[in-house]
Amino acid sequence: MEIHQLLYFVAVAETGGFSRAAQRCAVSQPSLSQQIIKLEHELGQSLFERLGRTIRLTTAGQALLPQAQQLLAQWRSIKQHVSDSVEQHVCRLALGIIPTIAQHFFPHGSAAFQQHYPRTTLTIVEHTTSQLLIQLIDYSLDLIIASAPIEHPLLQIESLFHEPLLVALPTTHAYAQRSALQLNDLYHMPLLALHDDHCLSQQVDAFCYEQHLEPQIVGRFTNLATIQRCVAAGLGMAFVPQSLAQTEPHPNVVYRRLVEAQPHRRIVAAWHHQRPPSNSVLALLKTNLVQSQKAEIKSQNS
Incomplete structure (x- = not known):
């Protein structure tokens, strides 16, 4: 027994005909009739007496109707509750x-x-x-x-969205006064990076490979805060997300863009x-x- 079969049964009982029930349920009359027949077979009882163009409920149909109407009311209530919960983000x-x-x-x-x-x-x-x-x-x-x-x-x-990666340098570095950097400026700089299991480290490695950069990695760390402190101490440069420079810049670090190729994530x-x-x-x-x-x-x- 399925919900749509009960829907069709109740529609026929309430409208008094298969044609009107099919219109109410927005299905073809043959489809609706077929589902009613399946429901009757499952129950082992005829639900309607077909008398020419008129129909009436059998004793089994009369017994089923209030139960079906109650079940459908509960079903609609459940659907509405779920819908309301989703809309309210419960x-x-x-x-x-x-x-x-x-x-x-x-x-x-x-x-x-x-x-x-x-x-x-x-x-x-x-x-x-x-x-x-x-x-x-x-x-x-x-x-x-x-x-x-x-x-x-x-x-x-x-x-x-896409986020640029910037080059972080100590304020004491010779390039710190430049507004932007060239790729050539990075060739011999020591690089501070995250551990390999961080996707940002993998992206930096891929960018360096694509640009034929071979930086000397002098340290790998678990977080960007440590990298910033090491950059500020003059231990090397680093590629960092622009969001870091926006939200938590280090006072002894400058953040510069690359001119020829801009890394991003x-x-x-x-x-x-x-x-x-x-x-x-x-x-x-x-x-x-x-x-x-x-x-x-x-x-x-x-």
């Missing part, structure tokens, strides 16, 4: 975000999301991309915000293809987490 959302984004992008976006959707329970997990992907694939997370490339047959990806959202974003997830992507940072990056580029 749910749980587990979000994964990589450290180099979480530190500078997320606090404001998280606060804005909770302000607009206070009935959503938001859980945040900060980790490297590889670890977040594992949790996303096994359904421990609903969504991750990370840096491309992310490739997996079970995932769907949506680009959010693409920020994306990713989710399991069998669990597409709910309205709450889509709403999160529209909060200041993304939109405000887009505006800041655009203003910096203009």
